[in-house]
């Protein structure tokens with residue numbers, strides 16, 4: 001069998017980014033020898049608020065080119081609250097990457113590993129198992145680079161919904177549902193916003209191509225309630241950028257918190273994988289950050305690389321995480337446990 005080489009850009013970023021990325025790379029280094037005909041080349045790039053402080057650009061063009069050239073990107077976390085553009089916004093090169101590489105589909109799997117991780121009563125492993133598919137290139141975030149008019153008493157942010165943007169994200173949602181429990185919920189606000197009426201129409205047009213999949217639409221406010229009262233009703237949730245941003249944090253909250261939420265931002269032939277959380281500067285450098293979301297993001301990346309051996313490696317990582325987390329004592333402090341970043345990774349590595 002010929003050897004397949006994958007070039008992975010590694011962007012540790014800011015805050016806890018470096019320490020959690022280091023753990024994911026340890027997992028990758030451990031699992032690589034099991035993949036006899038796959039080799040990885042890791043290309044480290046400095047991106048983020050720290051890079052801005054050093055060189056004046058949070059996403060240097062050399063790093064951007066390295067990401068474009070790579071087969072996939074593994075990113076830690078970016079941004080620091082006290083490093084901002086003159087207009088007050090935080091540096092967010094991860095959003096620039098999404099937009100410039102047209103990574104339109106944000107996949108955020110949410111899975112409960114142990115009942116005691118959820119603030120909700122009566123949950124058991126796997127009783128919360130859903131996938132948020134977040135449109136990542138338009139929606140309300142499309143206004144983020146708008147210039148503010150100095151001294152104006154009014155500021156508007158536009159929620160952009162295009163047919164192209166809707167069609168491609170809705171198709172991803174239905175394709176993902178075909179691999180799961182075959183149910184897609186569009187999360188929208190068509191009782192108020194014309195853009196959401198449009199989103200809804202396109203959703204039900206595309207639903208006709210997937211007769212095996214149950215399709216429904218739910219207002220975003222009701223969806224927030226259902227996520228807390230009855231999360232099992234959801235399989236795949238597809239939504240615009242800002243709703244997806246907010247619901248992702250809520251959904252992470254019902255399975256233990258941000259440290260448990262992996263993500264993949266996918267385009268047609270490029271992808272960035274990163275934990276759904278930010279750089280958590282309040283706990284950086286203390287060896288207490290939860291690396292599970294990043295390790296699960298690595299597993300998503302291996303699955304996406306779509307080689308039989310990387311798919312098998314992804315399963316191995318997911319199974320190792322399941323096996324470690326079935327003991328509720330195996331938790332970092334954010335989830336009420338005592339394990340350090342490194343020691344929970346050691347346990348996962350032992351199970352590979």
Ligand code: ATP
Nearest residue numbers: 079258259277278279280281282288289290291334
């Ligand atoms: P962003 O807007 O970039 O997503 P944020 O400001 O919403 O970032 P996060 O950095 O995601 O905030 O984290 C919020 C808080 O959650 C952190 O301050 C930290 O205490 C906690 N947290 C986030 N990720 C982790 C993690 N991996 N391990 C432990 N605690 C975490």
